[in-house]
Amino acid sequence: MKERQDHLIKILHSFTDNVIIKRRNALLRKQKPEDAPPLTEVDLDARKRAVLLDVLLQSAINGKPLTNADIREEVDTFIFGGHDTAATTVSFALYCLSRHPEVQSQAFQEICEVIGTDKNKPVTYKDLQNLKYLECIIKETLRLYPSGPVIGRQALEDSKIGEYSIPADTNIVVPIYFMLRNPSSFPDPDKFNxxxxxxxxxxxxxxxxxxxxxxxPRHCIEQKYAMVEIKSLLSTILRYYELLSMGSEPRPIMNIVLRSTNGVHIGIKERKL
Structure with missing residues (x-):
């Protein structure tokens, strides 16, 4: 078991290392800073929007650049951690849509209006941004089934919240799953709306x-990426298939990532346009 685990970790690390090395070499092949022309406003704006990997490759701690191993830790979190949580959200979103055909119908109508009825048409980033109702569906799914149901924090200094005093170095557990079902914040909290x-x-x-x-400051670094990824997956599935109510309800269990002890059950039927 240990040997298999080490082998799989080696595969994951080699994938990430290959991405880092290729991008580092690509950056090194660019013009040297002293040879480059002065930056324009467009250049400065582009730098602000640099991709995560480029930011890490050009970052330094105490004057020393980050090593490939340092960068790999961050990239691994982004690539593999994000896919696990996104997969969980997509699964629960499909379940919610299968149980609420009127919501599914409205989502499919929006997809047809924004993307069209041609299943082979490539979907653009702008298309995904315009799927506003689908975004509401994803947010409501995350409210009912947050992929990260619990997070931990540590108080850096003495604090006070209302009448409660929190000493420095106190470990704090934030029960996101229950906060998102608080009726004072979300009326009729168990309803998918x-x-x-x-x-x-x-x-x-x-x-x-x-x-x-x-x-x-410690919010999920992949928030925007995750939303685009989930929109892309859901919109593609809904273009090809109708989701049907089938099987038992999921029984959520809190872990690092929210799971269902009995799986997530839905039926699918090919759409005929």
Whole structure:
């Protein structure tokens, strides 16, 4: 078992190392800073939007550049950790859509309006950004089934929240799963209702009550990427298949990532356009 684990870890690390080495070499082949022309406003804007890997490759700690091993730890988190949580969210979203055909119908209608009915048409980033109702569905799924149900934090200094005093170095557990089902923040909390995240309603939700990606300086680094990835998967599935209510309800269990002890059961039927 240990040998197999080491072998699989070696495969994962070799994939990430290969990505890092290729990108590092590509950056080294570019112009040297002293030979480069002055940066324009467009260049500065592009630098602000640099991809994560480039930022890490150009970063330093105490004047020393990050090693490939340092960067690999961050990239592994981004690549592999993000896929696990995204897969969980997609599974629960498909379940919710299968149990709510009226929501599924509205989502499919939006997909047809934004992307069209040609199943072979490539989907662009702009298309995904325009799937506003599908985004509400994803947010409501994350409210009911947050992929990270519990997070831990440590108080850096003495603090006070209401009448409660929190000494420095206190370990704090934030029960996101229960916070997102708090009836004072989300009326009828056990009901799947994507409309609560529509533009007209979203202003009524305190942003620190809806924290499936955590919040503040330690919020999930993959939040925007995850939303695009999940939209892409769900929109593709809904273009090809109709989801049917079938099987038992999931029984969530809290782990590092939210799971269902009995799986997530749905039926599918090919769409005929």
């Amino acid at each position: 994507p409309d609560r995240f529509l533009v007209d309603s979203v202003g009524k939700i305190n942003p620190y009550c809806f924290i499936p990606f955590s919040a503040g």
